[in-house]
Amino acid sequence: MIFGGIQKNSLIDYPSKVSCVLFTQGCNFRCPYCHNPQLVASRSTRSPVFEQDVFAFLSKRKNWLDGVVISGGEPTIQDDLFDFCGRIKDMGFAVKLDTNGSRPQVVEKLIRLKRVDYIAMDMKTDPDRYVPVIAKAVDPALIRASAHAILASGLAHEFRTTCVKSIVDAESIRAIGVTITGAVRYVLQQVQCLEGHVLNPNYFKTHDWHLDGESISALRDIAAGFVEACTIRWTKRV
Numbered sequence: 001m002i003f004g005g006i007q008k009n010s011l012i013d014y015p016s017k018v019s020c021v022l023f024t025q026g027c028n029f030r031c032p033y034c035h036n037p038q039l040v041a042s043r044s045t046r047s048p049v050f051e052q053d054v055f056a057f058l059s060k061r062k063n064w065l066d067g068v069v070i071s072g073g074e075p076t077i078q079d080d081l082f083d084f085c086g087r088i089k090d091m092g093f094a095v096k097l098d099t100n101g102s103r104p105q106v107v108e109k110l111i112r113l114k115r116v117d118y119i120a121m122d123m124k125t126d127p128d129r130y131v132p133v134i135a136k137a138v139d140p141a142l143i144r145a146s147a148h149a150i151l152a153s154g155l156a157h158e159f160r161t162t163c164v165k166s167i168v169d170a171e172s173i174r175a176i177g178v179t180i181t182g183a184v185r186y187v188l189q190q191v192q193c194l195e196g197h198v199l200n201p202n203y204f205k206t207h208d209w210h211l212d213g214e215s216i217s218a219l220r221d222i223a224a225g226f227v228e229a230c231t232i233r234w235t236k237r238v
């Protein structure tokens, strides 16, 4: 596993658990609003976090942490994710996976092998609208397959959408709703453009990205018809 960072304590990243967050290095998407741009390239320019150091850290925190969040970057592009999750579970931690849903075969295998306890998947927009903003090429069937595998798994889960006006509107929320019908938890996240801290700051200068609170609330009302609970995660506009 290649890691770009570790957050040693979190009370919010794994619902109802005290967790740490492991950030894997490398992502196959290029979301302009990505808040972890240093994790997107396959190799970090910063000091890497070595796997043995991760296990040494977890051994010391066994009595303090309930769960481990494996986030990114995109964890499912790492070849040894299955073994890594297995080792973490063998240590007694619950495992939460954060994924962009682009590799359903990996998600399905993790579920089948019982290597994860909770999955959070991003739904960037209508799967048919990922190209070209999210990536140059994305097969929408893969996104739908990941969502369906999660829904069928019986595992704790959530889906989430960052509300960027240029790609998220009533129509795309309906398409997402159809894809994730029956989901236990769906979170709409207000986008935050921290200039210099997003992957593509230029996108925010050239696109109408901001959705106000009223508009996001209207999107929640649409989404609520498809899922058990839809909430909004507000951020302060900068």
Ligand code: SF4
Residues within 6 Å of the ligand: 027, 028, 029, 030, 031, 033, 034, 035, 036, 039, 040, 072, 073, 074, 100, 199
């Ligand atoms: S926000 Fe997009 S680019 Fe950034 S890590 Fe997640 S999927 Fe990759």
